[in-house]
Amino acid sequence: MKYLKHFLGITFFTLTIGAIYGYNLKAKESQTTALLTTMEKPAKQxxxxxxxxxxxxxxxxxxxxxxxxxxxxxxxxxxxxxxxxxxxxxxxxxxxxxxxxxxxxxxxxxxxxxxxxxxxxxxxxxxxxxxxxxxxxxxxxxxxxxxxxxxxxxxxxxxxxxxxxxxxxxxxxxxxxxxxxxxxxxxxxxxxxxxxxxxxxxxxxxxxxxxxxxxxxxxxxxxxxxVHIDTPYDDIIIQLNSKLNNTYISYGSLGRQKKMLQSAQDNNAAEMEAAVAVKRSVSKSSRLYKNSQWDLVDAVEDDESVLEEIKEKDLPTELQGKSEEEIKNYVKEKKSERKKIQEQIQELNAKREAFIAKNQKEExxxxxxxxxxxxxxxxxxxxxxxx
Incomplete structure (x- = not known):
């Protein structure tokens, strides 16, 4: 009887340890699966x-x-x-x-x-x-x-x-x-x-x-x-677009070329019709108009370390010879200026769209x-x- 109790005790202990180990293993597997699922889930849609x-x-x-x-x-x-x-x-x-x-x-x-x-x-x-x-x-x-x-x-x-x-x-x-x-x-x-x-x-x-x-x-x-309908807000939005362009700080080998492209596409839109230029200006004031590859304001917003890595020769003339702190402050000022202009364009566009809705059924x-x-x-x- 003594040996039977001993045997049963060992068996119970073994089963208990096995169950705990199995539970822990399943828990770890669940955690691993959840982690992999999280890692595999795309960061963006x-x-x-x-x-x-x-x-x-x-x-x-x-x-x-x-x-x-x-x-x-x-x-x-x-x-x-x-x-x-x-x-x-x-x-x-x-x-x-x-x-x-x-x-x-x-x-x-x-x-x-x-x-x-x-x-x-x-x-x-x-x-x-x-x-x-x-x-x-x-x-x-x-x-x-x-x-x-x-x-x-x-x-x-x-x-x-x-x-x-x-x-x-x-x-x-x-x-x-x-x-x-x-x-x-x-x-x-x-x-x-x-x-x-x-x-x-x-x-x-x-x-x-x-x-x-x-x-x-x-x-x-x-x-x-x-047929586009003209609104009282069009000219102001187009003027703000010119100010918006001045907040872009071109850098790197693409910088100058891309800044010229920005201006060229403004001209292409304007040559079609003023309303097209206005719509492009509205797009440029939105979150979808990003130019991190050539604009320091967008680049720094994505990754501040870009200022530590950029070579002086890749900076625009007005920033060459400046300290890193001076460059940071300059970028910060341009970012603040840009945000203010973009908000003004968005506010005016809301008024513009309301004006169009009131004055024309099909624009x-x-x-x-x-x-x-x-x-x-x-x-x-x-x-x-x-x-």
């Missing part, structure tokens, strides 16, 4: 939009609308919030297709710019587009953008293709249904914009091309002249209406909201 524009003959109106309304897309997402209450980052890519000047080996398709948040460069690329007759292969340009662009694997990202053109969606050797199916596998929504009669777009399969991925089919008059252009309508619908399915 993205809105990724690829614009696939037909640049064949007769598409000049479409290109002009895209140039003007880039800033409406940016301004729309300035106030967007993800389901977790964070602000999404916006990336835009641009392709042209159907242009005789492009390589026939590539299917008359060209990536103009990959996914980028450099709004000045995106604007520059849009303004560089020209039209010329050609073959328009919708399926192939969709597939090309799916292969070449980094769409990522975050299920919470909003990923959209907008393809615009005026020829049958069925052109080319690649079946558009296969391309759309590939998009669906990558959680990319294909929205189609037919430049012409609504029913004609349906009969030439533009609507079907969108339906496969749950996207929207839209038909627009791409040659319609967009938006055809392409803008199509883009923003689809964006809002599809963003709501990903729990995006606007404030």
């Amino acid at each position: 993205y809105v990724k939009i690829a614009l696939l524009l037909d640049t064949s003959n007769s598409m000049d109106g479409l290109i002009n609308q895209a140039k003007a309304q880039l800033w409406d897309i940016v301004n729309e997402f300035t106030h967007a919030k993800c389901g977790n209450d964070t602000r999404p980052s916006l990336k835009i890519a641009l392709y042209e297709y159907g242009n005789d000047n492009l390589s026939s080996n590539e299917g008359y398709i060209r990536q103009v710019i990959g996914f980028s948040n450099d709004l000045d460069e995106i604007s520059e690329k849009l303004f560089s587009l020209t039209t010329n007759g050609g073959e328009e292969y919708c399926g192939q340009v969709i597939q090309t953008s799916l292969k070449q662009l980094d769409w990522g694997k975050n299920a919470d990202d909003l990923k959209m293709i907008f393809i615009a053109g005026n020829e049958p969606f069925t052109q080319g050797k690649l079946n558009y249904k296969d391309a759309a199916s590939q998009a669906k596998e990558k959680d990319v929504i294909v929205n189609t914009i037919f430049c012409g009669n609504y029913q004609q777009g349906i009969s030439t399969m533009w609507k079907n091309g969108a339906a496969i991925t749950g996207g929207e089919y839209m038909a627009i008059d791409h040659n319609r002249q967009v 938006k252009g055809e392409l803008e209406n199509a883009l923003l309508s689809a964006i809002k619908t599809q963003a709501s399915k990903k729990n995006y909201k606007w404030d």
Whole structure:
């Protein structure tokens, strides 16, 4: 009996220790899994939009609308919030297709710019587009953008293709249904914009091309002249934009070139129409206009250590020979000045939008209406909201 009690005691002890060890092991495994999940979760959520524009003959109106309304897309997402209450980052890519000047080996398709948040460069690329007759292969340009662009694997990202053109969606050797199916596998929504009669777009399969991925089919008059309404706030916003440019401190090898690009895109917008210049100014006063690669104010906001690493020769003339403390104070002053100007532009824009809403029912252009309508619908399915 004594040995039996001893044996039972050892058995109970062993089982108890085993259970505790097993519990601790499971707890550690749970902690490790939670840690890995946290590490794997993307730090940011993205809105990724690829614009696939037909640049064949007769598409000049479409290109002009895209140039003007880039800033409406940016301004729309300035106030967007993800389901977790964070602000999404916006990336835009641009392709042209159907242009005789492009390589026939590539299917008359060209990536103009990959996914980028450099709004000045995106604007520059849009303004560089020209039209010329050609073959328009919708399926192939969709597939090309799916292969070449980094769409990522975050299920919470909003990923959209907008393809615009005026020829049958069925052109080319690649079946558009296969391309759309590939998009669906990558959680990319294909929205189609037919430049012409609504029913004609349906009969030439533009609507079907969108339906496969749950996207929207839209038909627009791409040659319609967009009528903008002038407001009492436009001139003041444009003047503030000039002051805003003076808060940028260019540095490094890209600095001077990028600052010139900033000014050039201001001019491009102004040459189109004053209202376009105003919309660009509003975009520049938003969180989405970031230039950390060449502007010291944005760079320091992202990482203060940049001032310790930067070489004197990479500084603008006015900061060369200055101490680190003097440079810090100068950057701080420019940041404060910029914030004040941006807030003024945002306040004036709120008044401007109220004025437009009161005095004109329809101020938006055809392409803008199509883009923003689809964006809002599809963003709501990903729990995006606007404030």
